[in-house]
Amino acid sequence: MGKPDTRARIQGAAAMLFRRYGYSATGLKRIATEADAPFGSIYHFFPGGKQQLAEQMIRTSGTEYGRLVLALLDSVPDPAESLVHAFEAAADDLAAADYADACPIGTVALEVASSNEGLRIATAEVFEEWVGAATEWFSRWVAEPKAAQSLAYSMIMMLEGAFMLSRAARDPEPLRVAGRSMAELLRTAIAGAGED
Amino acid sequence: MGKPDTRARIQGAAAMLFRRYGYSATGLKRIATEADAPFGSIYHFFPGGKQQLAEQMIRTSGTEYGRLVLALLDSVPDPAESLVHAFEAAADDLAAADYADACPIGTVALEVASSNEGLRIATAEVFEEWVGAATEWFSRWVAEPKAAQSLAYSMIMMLEGAFMLSRAARDPEPLRVAGRSMAELLRTAIAGAGED
Protein backbone atom coordinates (compact mmCIF):
# COMPACT_ATOMS: atom_id res chain seq x y z
CA MET A 1 0.00 0.00 0.00
CA GLY A 2 2.07 2.88 -1.33
CA LYS A 3 0.83 6.41 -1.36
CA PRO A 4 -1.94 7.17 -3.84
CA ASP A 5 -0.90 8.28 -7.30
CA THR A 6 -0.36 11.89 -8.23
CA ARG A 7 -3.78 12.40 -9.69
CA ALA A 8 -5.52 11.06 -6.60
CA ARG A 9 -3.35 13.11 -4.29
CA ILE A 10 -4.19 16.29 -6.19
CA GLN A 11 -7.87 15.49 -6.04
CA GLY A 12 -7.68 14.77 -2.33
CA ALA A 13 -5.81 17.94 -1.52
CA ALA A 14 -8.22 20.00 -3.60
CA ALA A 15 -11.22 18.46 -1.84
CA MET A 16 -9.74 19.19 1.58
CA LEU A 17 -8.82 22.78 0.80
CA PHE A 18 -12.02 23.72 -1.03
CA ARG A 19 -14.02 22.28 1.82
CA ARG A 20 -12.17 24.20 4.54
CA TYR A 21 -11.39 27.51 2.90
CA GLY A 22 -13.67 27.69 -0.11
CA TYR A 23 -13.10 28.14 -3.81
CA SER A 24 -11.58 31.61 -4.10
CA ALA A 25 -9.27 31.33 -1.13
CA THR A 26 -7.76 28.07 -2.38
CA GLY A 27 -4.85 28.53 -4.77
CA LEU A 28 -3.62 25.93 -7.20
CA LYS A 29 -0.11 26.39 -5.85
CA ARG A 30 -1.26 25.43 -2.40
CA ILE A 31 -3.08 22.42 -3.80
CA ALA A 32 0.14 21.28 -5.49
CA THR A 33 2.13 21.78 -2.30
CA GLU A 34 -0.41 19.98 -0.13
CA ALA A 35 -0.59 17.12 -2.65
CA ASP A 36 3.19 16.95 -2.79
CA ALA A 37 2.92 17.17 -6.57
CA PRO A 38 4.60 19.45 -9.10
CA PHE A 39 2.51 22.39 -10.18
CA GLY A 40 2.45 21.31 -13.79
CA SER A 41 0.82 18.00 -12.91
CA ILE A 42 -2.38 19.79 -12.05
CA TYR A 43 -2.82 20.91 -15.63
CA HIS A 44 -1.58 17.58 -16.90
CA PHE A 45 -4.34 15.68 -15.12
CA PHE A 46 -6.92 18.46 -15.06
CA PRO A 47 -6.60 20.49 -18.27
CA GLY A 48 -9.64 22.49 -17.24
CA GLY A 49 -7.67 23.92 -14.34
CA LYS A 50 -9.25 25.17 -11.16
CA GLN A 51 -12.79 25.02 -12.48
CA GLN A 52 -12.52 21.37 -13.49
CA LEU A 53 -10.86 20.48 -10.21
CA ALA A 54 -13.68 22.11 -8.28
CA GLU A 55 -16.45 20.59 -10.35
CA GLN A 56 -15.10 17.07 -9.96
CA MET A 57 -14.70 17.55 -6.24
CA ILE A 58 -18.26 18.88 -5.92
CA ARG A 59 -19.70 15.85 -7.68
CA THR A 60 -17.40 13.23 -6.14
CA SER A 61 -17.34 14.49 -2.56
CA GLY A 62 -20.98 15.46 -2.83
CA THR A 63 -22.17 12.01 -3.80
CA GLU A 64 -19.91 10.39 -1.24
CA TYR A 65 -21.08 12.65 1.56
CA GLY A 66 -24.70 12.02 0.70
CA ARG A 67 -24.15 8.30 1.04
CA LEU A 68 -22.34 8.81 4.33
CA VAL A 69 -25.19 10.77 5.85
CA LEU A 70 -27.82 8.37 4.61
CA ALA A 71 -25.86 5.42 5.98
CA LEU A 72 -25.70 7.15 9.34
CA LEU A 73 -29.49 7.34 9.35
CA ASP A 74 -29.80 3.56 9.32
CA SER A 75 -27.70 2.89 12.38
CA VAL A 76 -30.66 2.95 14.75
CA PRO A 77 -34.07 1.35 14.15
CA ASP A 78 -36.24 4.24 15.36
CA PRO A 79 -36.14 6.99 12.72
CA ALA A 80 -36.48 9.95 15.09
CA GLU A 81 -33.69 8.59 17.25
CA SER A 82 -31.66 8.03 14.09
CA LEU A 83 -31.93 11.70 13.22
CA VAL A 84 -30.72 12.74 16.66
CA HIS A 85 -27.93 10.21 16.41
CA ALA A 86 -26.83 11.33 12.95
CA PHE A 87 -26.64 15.01 13.90
CA GLU A 88 -24.85 14.00 17.09
CA ALA A 89 -22.27 12.15 15.00
CA ALA A 90 -21.86 15.16 12.75
CA ALA A 91 -21.32 17.32 15.83
CA ASP A 92 -18.68 15.00 17.23
CA ASP A 93 -16.89 14.74 13.89
CA LEU A 94 -16.87 18.49 13.42
CA ALA A 95 -15.47 19.13 16.89
CA ALA A 96 -12.85 16.40 16.37
CA ALA A 97 -11.80 18.10 13.12
CA ASP A 98 -11.37 21.38 15.02
CA TYR A 99 -14.44 22.78 13.22
CA ALA A 100 -12.69 22.70 9.85
CA ASP A 101 -14.35 19.88 7.93
CA ALA A 102 -18.09 20.28 7.69
CA CYS A 103 -20.13 19.89 4.49
CA PRO A 104 -17.72 19.38 1.58
CA ILE A 105 -19.63 21.63 -0.79
CA GLY A 106 -21.49 24.13 1.40
CA THR A 107 -18.93 26.90 1.41
CA VAL A 108 -18.27 26.60 -2.32
CA ALA A 109 -22.00 26.52 -3.06
CA LEU A 110 -22.56 29.94 -1.52
CA GLU A 111 -19.42 31.39 -3.05
CA VAL A 112 -20.18 30.42 -6.64
CA ALA A 113 -23.95 30.86 -6.64
CA SER A 114 -23.78 34.25 -8.32
CA SER A 115 -20.45 34.12 -10.09
CA ASN A 116 -19.75 30.74 -11.67
CA GLU A 117 -22.63 29.12 -13.50
CA GLY A 118 -20.89 25.78 -14.12
CA LEU A 119 -20.06 25.24 -10.48
CA ARG A 120 -23.43 26.58 -9.34
CA ILE A 121 -25.18 23.92 -11.40
CA ALA A 122 -22.90 21.22 -10.02
CA THR A 123 -23.80 22.16 -6.44
CA ALA A 124 -27.50 22.35 -7.33
CA GLU A 125 -27.41 18.86 -8.81
CA VAL A 126 -25.71 17.45 -5.73
CA PHE A 127 -28.31 19.01 -3.46
CA GLU A 128 -31.05 17.60 -5.66
CA GLU A 129 -29.44 14.17 -5.41
CA TRP A 130 -29.40 14.42 -1.63
CA VAL A 131 -33.01 15.54 -1.48
CA GLY A 132 -34.01 12.57 -3.63
CA ALA A 133 -32.22 10.04 -1.47
CA ALA A 134 -33.46 11.60 1.76
CA THR A 135 -37.01 11.70 0.42
CA GLU A 136 -36.86 7.94 -0.12
CA TRP A 137 -35.62 7.47 3.42
CA PHE A 138 -38.40 9.58 4.95
CA SER A 139 -40.95 7.82 2.74
CA ARG A 140 -40.40 4.69 4.78
CA TRP A 141 -42.23 6.37 7.65
CA VAL A 142 -44.22 9.11 6.02
CA ALA A 143 -46.62 7.99 3.32
CA GLU A 144 -47.44 11.36 1.78
CA PRO A 145 -44.71 12.02 -0.85
CA LYS A 146 -44.86 15.79 -0.48
CA ALA A 147 -44.47 15.49 3.28
CA ALA A 148 -41.49 13.17 2.88
CA GLN A 149 -39.85 15.57 0.47
CA SER A 150 -40.42 18.51 2.80
CA LEU A 151 -38.72 16.60 5.58
CA ALA A 152 -35.83 15.79 3.26
CA TYR A 153 -35.37 19.45 2.31
CA SER A 154 -35.66 20.49 5.92
CA MET A 155 -33.07 17.99 7.08
CA ILE A 156 -30.50 19.14 4.54
CA MET A 157 -31.19 22.82 5.13
CA MET A 158 -31.02 22.35 8.87
CA LEU A 159 -27.73 20.48 8.52
CA GLU A 160 -26.18 23.18 6.35
CA GLY A 161 -27.36 25.96 8.63
CA ALA A 162 -26.18 24.09 11.70
CA PHE A 163 -22.74 23.61 10.16
CA MET A 164 -22.55 27.34 9.61
CA LEU A 165 -23.44 28.24 13.18
CA SER A 166 -21.35 25.48 14.74
CA ARG A 167 -18.28 26.43 12.75
CA ALA A 168 -18.70 30.15 13.48
CA ALA A 169 -19.12 29.59 17.21
CA ARG A 170 -16.77 26.62 17.41
CA ASP A 171 -19.50 24.89 19.37
CA PRO A 172 -21.22 21.57 18.54
CA GLU A 173 -24.47 22.61 20.21
CA PRO A 174 -26.25 24.07 17.15
CA LEU A 175 -25.86 20.70 15.39
CA ARG A 176 -27.39 18.92 18.36
CA VAL A 177 -30.31 21.34 18.46
CA ALA A 178 -30.82 20.76 14.74
CA GLY A 179 -30.99 17.02 15.28
CA ARG A 180 -33.61 17.30 18.01
CA SER A 181 -35.70 19.66 15.89
CA MET A 182 -35.60 17.26 12.96
CA ALA A 183 -36.67 14.40 15.21
CA GLU A 184 -39.57 16.51 16.44
CA LEU A 185 -40.55 17.37 12.89
CA LEU A 186 -40.56 13.71 11.88
CA ARG A 187 -42.60 12.62 14.91
CA THR A 188 -45.16 15.31 14.13
CA ALA A 189 -45.36 14.18 10.52
CA ILE A 190 -45.91 10.58 11.54
CA ALA A 191 -48.51 11.46 14.19
CA GLY A 192 -50.30 13.93 11.94
CA ALA A 193 -50.62 11.52 9.00
CA GLY A 194 -53.93 10.12 10.22
CA GLU A 195 -55.66 13.47 10.70
CA ASP A 196 -57.53 15.74 8.24
CA MET B 1 -30.51 64.38 -1.37
CA GLY B 2 -27.07 64.12 -2.96
CA LYS B 3 -25.26 60.83 -3.22
CA PRO B 4 -23.89 59.49 0.06
CA ASP B 5 -20.39 60.50 1.03
CA THR B 6 -17.35 58.54 -0.01
CA ARG B 7 -17.05 56.58 3.18
CA ALA B 8 -20.67 55.44 3.04
CA ARG B 9 -20.40 54.51 -0.62
CA ILE B 10 -17.36 52.35 0.09
CA GLN B 11 -19.14 50.63 2.95
CA GLY B 12 -22.19 50.04 0.82
CA ALA B 13 -20.24 48.61 -2.10
CA ALA B 14 -18.24 46.37 0.22
CA ALA B 15 -21.42 45.06 1.85
CA MET B 16 -22.97 44.28 -1.52
CA LEU B 17 -19.92 42.52 -2.92
CA PHE B 18 -19.05 40.52 0.19
CA ARG B 19 -22.65 39.40 0.42
CA ARG B 20 -22.85 38.21 -3.18
CA TYR B 21 -19.40 36.87 -3.87
CA GLY B 22 -17.84 36.34 -0.46
CA TYR B 23 -14.70 37.61 1.19
CA SER B 24 -11.89 36.13 -0.89
CA ALA B 25 -13.46 36.75 -4.26
CA THR B 26 -14.05 40.43 -3.54
CA GLY B 27 -11.11 42.67 -4.35
CA LEU B 28 -10.54 46.12 -2.93
CA LYS B 29 -10.13 47.47 -6.44
CA ARG B 30 -13.57 46.30 -7.36
CA ILE B 31 -14.98 47.82 -4.20
CA ALA B 32 -13.42 51.15 -5.15
CA THR B 33 -14.76 50.94 -8.67
CA GLU B 34 -18.25 49.95 -7.54
CA ALA B 35 -18.25 52.74 -4.96
CA ASP B 36 -17.03 55.22 -7.56
CA ALA B 37 -14.27 56.17 -5.16
CA PRO B 38 -10.52 56.42 -5.61
CA PHE B 39 -8.62 53.41 -4.41
CA GLY B 40 -6.66 55.38 -1.83
CA SER B 41 -9.85 56.45 -0.08
CA ILE B 42 -10.39 52.92 1.13
CA TYR B 43 -7.26 53.07 3.25
CA HIS B 44 -7.99 56.65 4.21
CA PHE B 45 -11.31 55.72 5.78
CA PHE B 46 -10.47 52.13 6.69
CA PRO B 47 -6.81 51.96 7.70
CA GLY B 48 -7.29 48.32 8.63
CA GLY B 49 -7.90 47.52 4.96
CA LYS B 50 -9.94 44.58 3.82
CA GLN B 51 -10.21 42.97 7.22
CA GLN B 52 -11.60 46.11 8.85
CA LEU B 53 -13.99 46.66 5.95
CA ALA B 54 -15.30 43.13 6.31
CA GLU B 55 -15.60 43.21 10.08
CA GLN B 56 -17.60 46.45 10.02
CA MET B 57 -19.87 45.10 7.31
CA ILE B 58 -20.45 41.88 9.28
CA ARG B 59 -21.46 43.78 12.39
CA THR B 60 -23.43 46.53 10.68
CA SER B 61 -25.25 44.48 8.07
CA GLY B 62 -25.62 41.65 10.55
CA THR B 63 -27.39 43.75 13.16
CA GLU B 64 -29.50 45.44 10.52
CA TYR B 65 -30.55 42.16 8.93
CA GLY B 66 -31.47 40.70 12.30
CA ARG B 67 -33.80 43.62 12.93
CA LEU B 68 -35.30 43.25 9.48
CA VAL B 69 -36.13 39.59 9.98
CA LEU B 70 -37.52 40.15 13.45
CA ALA B 71 -39.67 43.03 12.19
CA LEU B 72 -41.03 40.75 9.47
CA LEU B 73 -42.15 38.32 12.15
CA ASP B 74 -44.50 40.86 13.68
CA SER B 75 -46.45 41.61 10.53
CA VAL B 76 -49.11 38.97 11.25
CA PRO B 77 -50.74 38.24 14.62
CA ASP B 78 -50.58 34.44 14.49
CA PRO B 79 -46.94 33.39 15.10
CA ALA B 80 -46.99 30.25 12.93
CA GLU B 81 -48.49 32.21 10.07
CA SER B 82 -45.89 34.88 10.66
CA LEU B 83 -43.11 32.37 10.14
CA VAL B 84 -44.60 31.21 6.87
CA HIS B 85 -45.06 34.80 5.81
CA ALA B 86 -41.49 35.83 6.73
CA PHE B 87 -39.91 32.98 4.79
CA GLU B 88 -42.24 33.72 1.91
CA ALA B 89 -41.04 37.32 1.90
CA ALA B 90 -37.43 36.14 1.95
CA ALA B 91 -38.18 33.87 -1.01
CA ASP B 92 -39.76 36.70 -3.00
CA ASP B 93 -36.92 39.08 -2.21
CA LEU B 94 -34.29 36.53 -3.19
CA ALA B 95 -35.98 35.76 -6.50
CA ALA B 96 -36.42 39.49 -7.18
CA ALA B 97 -32.69 39.99 -6.58
CA ASP B 98 -31.94 37.25 -9.10
CA TYR B 99 -30.77 34.97 -6.27
CA ALA B 100 -27.80 37.21 -5.49
CA ASP B 101 -28.63 38.89 -2.19
CA ALA B 102 -29.44 36.41 0.55
CA CYS B 103 -28.01 36.51 4.08
CA PRO B 104 -25.42 39.32 4.22
CA ILE B 105 -22.95 37.34 6.29
CA GLY B 106 -23.62 33.68 5.50
CA THR B 107 -21.11 33.22 2.70
CA VAL B 108 -18.38 35.08 4.56
CA ALA B 109 -19.09 33.13 7.74
CA LEU B 110 -18.31 29.80 6.08
CA GLU B 111 -15.30 31.18 4.24
CA VAL B 112 -13.53 32.62 7.26
CA ALA B 113 -14.48 30.01 9.87
CA SER B 114 -11.15 28.22 9.61
CA SER B 115 -8.87 30.95 8.31
CA ASN B 116 -9.56 34.33 9.87
CA GLU B 117 -10.14 34.37 13.60
CA GLY B 118 -11.15 38.02 13.82
CA LEU B 119 -13.86 37.72 11.21
CA ARG B 120 -14.95 34.32 12.53
CA ILE B 121 -15.62 35.87 15.93
CA ALA B 122 -17.53 38.74 14.34
CA THR B 123 -19.85 36.32 12.54
CA ALA B 124 -20.28 34.25 15.69
CA GLU B 125 -21.29 37.32 17.68
CA VAL B 126 -23.83 38.33 15.07
CA PHE B 127 -25.39 34.87 15.08
CA GLU B 128 -25.51 34.96 18.87
CA GLU B 129 -27.23 38.33 18.69
CA TRP B 130 -29.84 36.91 16.30
CA VAL B 131 -30.43 33.88 18.47
CA GLY B 132 -30.97 36.10 21.49
CA ALA B 133 -33.50 38.30 19.71
CA ALA B 134 -35.32 35.35 18.17
CA THR B 135 -35.43 33.56 21.53
CA GLU B 136 -37.25 36.55 22.99
CA TRP B 137 -39.72 36.47 20.13
CA PHE B 138 -40.46 32.76 20.54
CA SER B 139 -40.72 33.21 24.30
CA ARG B 140 -43.93 35.13 23.73
CA TRP B 141 -45.60 31.86 22.78
CA VAL B 142 -43.38 29.20 24.29
CA ALA B 143 -42.87 29.47 28.04
CA GLU B 144 -39.97 27.06 28.43
CA PRO B 145 -36.78 29.11 27.79
CA LYS B 146 -34.82 26.17 26.40
CA ALA B 147 -37.61 25.36 23.97
CA ALA B 148 -37.78 28.97 22.82
CA GLN B 149 -34.04 29.03 22.27
CA SER B 150 -34.12 25.79 20.29
CA LEU B 151 -36.76 27.28 18.04
CA ALA B 152 -34.63 30.39 17.60
CA TYR B 153 -31.60 28.35 16.62
CA SER B 154 -33.67 26.20 14.30
CA MET B 155 -35.19 29.19 12.57
CA ILE B 156 -31.82 30.77 11.83
CA MET B 157 -30.24 27.49 10.74
CA MET B 158 -33.19 26.69 8.53
CA LEU B 159 -33.03 30.15 6.97
CA GLU B 160 -29.30 29.88 6.25
CA GLY B 161 -29.64 26.40 4.81
CA ALA B 162 -32.63 27.42 2.74
CA PHE B 163 -30.72 30.38 1.32
CA MET B 164 -27.98 27.98 0.27
CA LEU B 165 -30.32 25.60 -1.53
CA SER B 166 -32.46 28.33 -3.05
CA ARG B 167 -29.45 30.18 -4.42
CA ALA B 168 -27.87 27.00 -5.79
CA ALA B 169 -31.05 25.89 -7.53
CA ARG B 170 -32.26 29.40 -8.38
CA ASP B 171 -35.60 28.34 -6.98
CA PRO B 172 -37.55 29.96 -4.13
CA GLU B 173 -39.20 26.69 -3.11
CA PRO B 174 -36.65 25.59 -0.47
CA LEU B 175 -37.28 28.83 1.43
CA ARG B 176 -41.01 28.20 1.36
CA VAL B 177 -40.57 24.65 2.62
CA ALA B 178 -38.37 26.01 5.41
CA GLY B 179 -41.09 28.42 6.46
CA ARG B 180 -43.74 25.71 6.64
CA SER B 181 -41.43 23.46 8.65
CA MET B 182 -40.73 26.22 11.14
CA ALA B 183 -44.44 26.89 11.51
CA GLU B 184 -44.99 23.20 12.18
CA LEU B 185 -42.20 23.18 14.74
CA LEU B 186 -43.67 26.15 16.57
CA ARG B 187 -47.19 24.67 16.61
CA THR B 188 -45.82 21.44 18.04
CA ALA B 189 -43.93 23.34 20.72
CA ILE B 190 -47.04 25.27 21.71
CA ALA B 191 -49.26 22.18 21.71
CA GLY B 192 -46.71 20.07 23.57
CA ALA B 193 -46.15 22.60 26.34
CA GLY B 194 -49.07 21.34 28.41
CA GLU B 195 -47.99 17.67 28.40
CA ASP B 196 -45.81 15.68 30.86
Add this chain to the structure above:
DNA sequence: GTCTATAACATGATAGAC
Protein backbone atom coordinates in the same frame (compact mmCIF):
# COMPACT_ATOMS: atom_id res chain seq x y z
C1' DG C 1 -8.70 64.95 2.07
C1' DT C 2 -8.39 63.45 -2.83
C1' DC C 3 -6.31 60.86 -5.99
C1' DT C 4 -2.46 58.37 -8.71
C1' DA C 5 1.36 55.52 -9.08
C1' DT C 6 3.66 51.83 -7.68
C1' DA C 7 5.70 48.41 -4.64
C1' DA C 8 5.64 43.62 -3.23
C1' DC C 9 3.46 39.63 -3.80
C1' DA C 10 0.04 35.86 -5.22
C1' DT C 11 -2.81 34.12 -8.65
C1' DG C 12 -4.28 31.06 -12.79
C1' DA C 13 -2.36 29.49 -16.72
C1' DT C 14 1.23 28.12 -20.28
C1' DA C 15 5.55 26.76 -22.62
C1' DG C 16 9.00 23.88 -22.97
C1' DA C 17 13.18 21.47 -21.12
C1' DC C 18 14.13 16.96 -19.46
Add this chain to the structure above:
DNA sequence: GTCTATCATGTTATAGAC
Protein backbone atom coordinates in the same frame (compact mmCIF):
# COMPACT_ATOMS: atom_id res chain seq x y z
C1' DG D 1 4.87 11.99 -17.62
C1' DT D 2 7.65 15.07 -14.58
C1' DC D 3 9.01 19.26 -13.36
C1' DT D 4 10.62 24.30 -13.73
C1' DA D 5 10.43 28.86 -15.34
C1' DT D 6 7.77 32.33 -16.72
C1' DC D 7 3.79 35.26 -18.39
C1' DA D 8 0.10 38.29 -17.71
C1' DT D 9 -2.85 39.67 -14.45
C1' DG D 10 -4.83 40.74 -10.01
C1' DT D 11 -4.11 41.24 -5.18
C1' DT D 12 -3.29 44.07 -0.68
C1' DA D 13 -0.97 47.80 0.79
C1' DT D 14 1.85 52.12 0.77
C1' DA D 15 4.07 56.47 -0.66
C1' DG D 16 3.57 60.81 -2.03
C1' DA D 17 1.99 64.46 -5.35
C1' DC D 18 -1.66 67.71 -5.47
